[in-house]
Amino acid sequence: MWLKLLSGNRILLMLSMKIDVVALFPEIIHPILQAGILKRAQGAGVLSVNVHNLRDFATDRHKSVDDYPYGGGAGMILKPEPLFGAVRTLACQSDARVIYLTPQGMPFNQPLAEALSLESHLVLICGRYKGIDERVRQKLVTDEISIGDYVLTGGEIPALVLIDTIGRVLPGALGDYESAQDDSFSQELLDHPHYTRPSDFEGMKVPEVLLSGHHEKISQWKHEESFRRTVRRRPDLLEKSQLTKEDTDYLSSSSVTEDN
Numbered sequence: 001m002w003l004k005l006l007s008g009n010r011i012l013l014m015l016s017m018k019i020d021v022v023a024l025f026p027e028i029i030h031p032i033l034q035a036g037i038l039k040r041a042q043g044a045g046v047l048s049v050n051v052h053n054l055r056d057f058a059t060d061r062h063k064s065v066d067d068y069p070y071g072g073g074a075g076m077i078l079k080p081e082p083l084f085g086a087v088r089t090l091a092c093q094s095d096a097r098v099i100y101l102t103p104q105g106m107p108f109n110q111p112l113a114e115a116l117s118l119e120s121h122l123v124l125i126c127g128r129y130k131g132i133d134e135r136v137r138q139k140l141v142t143d144e145i146s147i148g149d150y151v152l153t154g155g156e157i158p159a160l161v162l163i164d165t166i167g168r169v170l171p172g173a174l175g176d177y178e179s180a181q182d183d184s185f186s187q188e189l190l191d192h193p194h195y196t197r198p199s200d201f202e203g204m205k206v207p208e209v210l211l212s213g214h215h216e217k218i219s220q221w222k223h224e225e226s227f228r229r230t231v232r233r234r235p236d237l238l239e240k241s242q243l244t245k246e247d248t249d250y251l252s253s254s255s256v257t258e259d260n
């Protein structure tokens, strides 16, 4: 959905995103949506998040959402009927991306968050127990996403990871002073170190250049520090990065010093 925002005397057209979450434990998700930037983004109409209890889509009188696995084995499986009911209700009038959070999915990262931020509607399915009935995955799910190579008890925290990361990069969610542009991964480099007042804390001094007021030198320092950190901590990121001549000189020099 497009949204008109007034900025000074300009009218900006902005994309607003709708996210529906289907979860067995919505109470895990609600508090996080009510604080900080996510709260503000929802207040500004940039983001709208609705969390639905899977049990509300149960079809039997006991409101059951899980059952024993065919073929035996430990653990319960989320039944197909409530999940089909939920997705068919929530995604019936849109081209929603239907995302199942699963450790078997595509690894979530900043470029994927930025790509998803261009969508207008996401439906997030949170699994529990041993996971969901395979037919939900086959018929309804458009994307499977993992937040890392470890197994959590449910998809609620992974869903929050997506909402927070995507919500943060939606146009209008961050103020200028919180700009995401220099953050780690945005430019294939890690962020540079940051300092605030006092300039001398227990004998530890802020680098002279940051106090100089010389914008060009400051931005050169920031780039060099970002680059140095990336070389030391995540050299894999540099394979995709566009290196400047100074960066290549730096790499081939012996001045790649310890990161402290």
Ligand SMILES: C[S@@+](CC[C@H](N)C(=O)[O-])C[C@H]1O[C@@H](n2cnc3c(N)ncnc32)[C@H](O)[C@@H]1O
Pocket: 100, 101, 102, 103, 104, 125, 126, 127, 128, 129, 130, 131, 132, 145, 146, 147, 148, 149, 150, 151, 152, 153, 154, 155, 156, 158
């Ligand atoms: C205990 S896990 C099930 C794991 C599943 N049996 C497997 O081995 O692939 C229960 C639910 O937590 C969520 N989950 C757990 N770890 C996750 C991860 N790393 N990324 C995304 N979702 C995860 C999924 O929704 C999953 O259905």
